[in-house]
Amino acid sequence: MNPTSSLPPLLPCDQAPEWPRLQAxxxxxxxxxxxxxxxxxxAGRFAHFSQEAPHLFADLSKNLWSREAEALLLALAQSCRLAERRDAMFAGVPINTTEGRAVLHTxxxxxxxxALPGDLPQVxxxxxxxxxxxxxxxxYAEAQRxxxxxxxVxxxxxxxSDLGPQMAVLALEAQHIAGKRFHFISNVDGHELHTTLQTLCPERTLFLIASKTFTTVETMTNAHSALAWFAAQGGREVARHFAALTTNVAAARALGITTTFGFWDWVGGRYSLWSAIGLSLAIAIGAEGFRALLAGAHAMDEHFRSAPFAANLPVRLGLLDLWYRNFYGFTSRCIAPYHAGLRRLPxxxxxLEMESNGKRVGLDGKPLALATAPVLWGEPGTNxxxxxxxxxxQGSDVVPLEFIAVRTPTHPLPGHHEKLLANALAQAQALMQGKVVGDGHRDFPGNRPSTFIVLDALTPAALGALLALQEHRVFVSGSLWGINSFDQWGVELGKVLARDLEPRLASGDATGLDASTAGxxxxxRRPGRA
Incomplete structure (x- = not known):
């Protein structure tokens, strides 16, 4: 395909000729x-359903699908013109139709x-x-280091602007520069900021204010409080101790912040780690490490862009997600990273997935006949x-589980890593095999599905590839469902209502509110308010 400025046609999955065959x-x-x-x-099931991809290996063999089912799903992806939509994304076509934007985090x-084939002129x-x-x-990151x-920091x-850099900074803590601590403030609850500020000295702290528009309520409330604390503690040189990751340079300058790094409207927040939003990570692991993160992600981009669907890991995972959601009816997926550094990955x-694909209408704005994003949840193993x-x-619901294991440890303690990996392998094995002893309390039904992803080491490149893999699988399932995975209108209504309710907490005015909200x-309201 040679993409143009127009959006390529998309055939929703339930209208493809393979759909009734999959149902049968x-x-x-x-x-x-x-x-x-x-x-x-x-005997060849493991070999068929496992594969190498850039910087990682994935075993999909312990999932509830046959070769015949996978072949039909692959044909479905072709019928739905998934390749055309993928190519349009890479080329800069505005596939985010509700906002009229390209999707170019890659x-x-x-x-x-x-240059890639089909790039639009502006790319x-x-x-x-x-x-x-x-x-x-x-x-700038090297200067701060x-x-x-x-x-x-x-x-x-x-x-x-928080989840991505925080997750990555924790994941790559083995590569951190010595002598610097990293803190992440997101919640508008002042408890989080207040307890962190108590551990800081203004002359030894660098604040990074991450907000594309410099209007996000939570971020700007915390930013103003940080600035007030800085002044109250005798801090000088706001320009030295504050930097802004924003496109609203004027708003930053109005607060005395002169160092700014911007990004573009074709970068959604959940895809922004790769941009200036990743500055905290760049300070932690250095320019070379950050470029390795980007290189790992690019390698996965190229795999997604060029590998045949049958050997394309993001495509296979996205098809498996659709198979589970729309045929088995599984409503959630559990993420179990067997590495403490990946504790914020879930x-x-x-x-990434629920904000992207948690939609109930298609590209035409009409309700879909199919369920979309599952609930994602999880914790690190072995916790x-x-x-x-x-x-x-042993529960009544079947929940597909995704294991992520790292072959090489990031610590020198003997015995720990072998126990960790043995537990990951054993849990996947137990979920599949089960055990029946004739005592219902101790019987395990087995036949419970899981995917197993292996990184050789938790390096910046491997982390970049892992995250890009997850981005692209979300794109695959969202495209097949026929939704726009790149807007997030669902978060807006509550923000609007909060602006109305905030002054009411001070005044007590409940006019026009429903009985529950008013009560x-x-x-x-705090005691003592009229």
């Missing part, structure tokens, strides 16, 4: 599918000067701007084993 196949073998029998009957990790100009901003941001006077943001993936794994093994408002 599921009726014949879906509920009766048994993983243990599937392995016994197919451009943030594309090498300088690299080369945008790529040059991306690298100019990247170079300036990384130079070299400044021994700065011991604390505080990132103030919310949503993608929260990051929650935003989860002592919390919710009971339900995964709760009075209950929440």
């Amino acid at each position: 196949l599921f009726a014949a073998q879906g509920r009766a599918f048994d993983l243990r029998r599937a392995f016994a009957e197919d 451009l943030l990790r594309r090498p300088k000067g690299l 080369a100009h945008e790529l040059a701007q991306v690298h100019a901003t990247l170079d300036a941001m990384l130079a 070299a400044d021994a006077a700065i011991t604390d 505080v990132n103030i943001g919310i949503g993608g 929260a990051y993936l929650q935003q 989860g084993q002592h919390a919710f794994f009971q339900m995964l093994h 709760l408002l009075q209950r929440l």
Whole structure:
């Protein structure tokens, strides 16, 4: 395909000719599918349903699908013109139709000067701007790394301006520069900011205010409080101790913040780690490490863009997600990273998938006939084993589980990593095999599905590839459902209502409110207010 400025046509999955064939196949073998029998009957099952991808390996063999089901799903993706929509995204076509925007987060990790087939004319100009901003941001990061006077870096943001950099900074803590601590403030609840400020000295702290528009209520409330604390503590040189990750340079300057790094309207918040929003990470791991993160993500981009669907890991995962959601009716998916550094990955993936695909209408704005995004949840292993794994093994609901393991440890302690990996392998094995002893309390039904992803080491490149993989699988399922995965109108109504309710908490005016909201408002007002 050679994309143009027009959006390529999309055939929703339930209108594809393969859909009734998939329904018939599921009726014949879906509920009766048994993983243990599937392995016994197919000696090549592991080889077929596992694959190498950039910087990682994935085993999809312990999932409830046959080769026939996968083949039909792959044909479905072709019929739905998934390749055309993917190519349109990479080329800069405005596939975010409700906002009239391109979706070019992949451009943030594309090498300088690299042109792809079908690029729209403006892409080369945008790529040059991306690298100019990247170079300036990384130079600033290196300067902060070299400044021994700065011991604390505080990132103030919310949503993608917090979840991405916080998750990545924690994941790559083994690569951190010595002598600096990193803090992340997102919640408008002042408790979070207040307790952090008590541990800081103004002359040794750098604040990063991360807000594209510089109008996000939570971020700006925290930013103003941080500035007030800085002044009250005798802090001088706001321009030295505050930087803004924003396109609203004028608003930042009005607060005395002169160092700014911008990004573009084709970067959604949940896809912004790769931009200046990643400055805290760049300070933590350095310019070389940050460029390695981008390179790992770009390698996965190229895999998604060029690999045949049958060997394309984001496509296979996205099709599996659709198979589980729309045929098995599974309503959630559990994420279990078996590495403590990835402890914030489930929260990051929650935003990525549920904010992207938590939609009930298609591109035409009309209600869909199909269910869309599942609920994502999880905790690191082995913690989860002592919390919710009971339900995964013996509960009444089947929940697909996604294991993420790292072959090489990031610590020198003997014995720990072998126990960790053994537990990951054992849990996946137990979910599939089960055990029947004739005592209902101790019987495990087995046949519970899981995916197993292996990183050789938790490096910046491997993390970049893992995150890009998850981005693209979300794109695949969203495209097949026929929704716009790149807007998030669902978060707006509550923001509007909050602006009305905030002054009412002071005045007590409940005029026009429903009885529940009015009653709760009075209950929440602080004593002593009229």
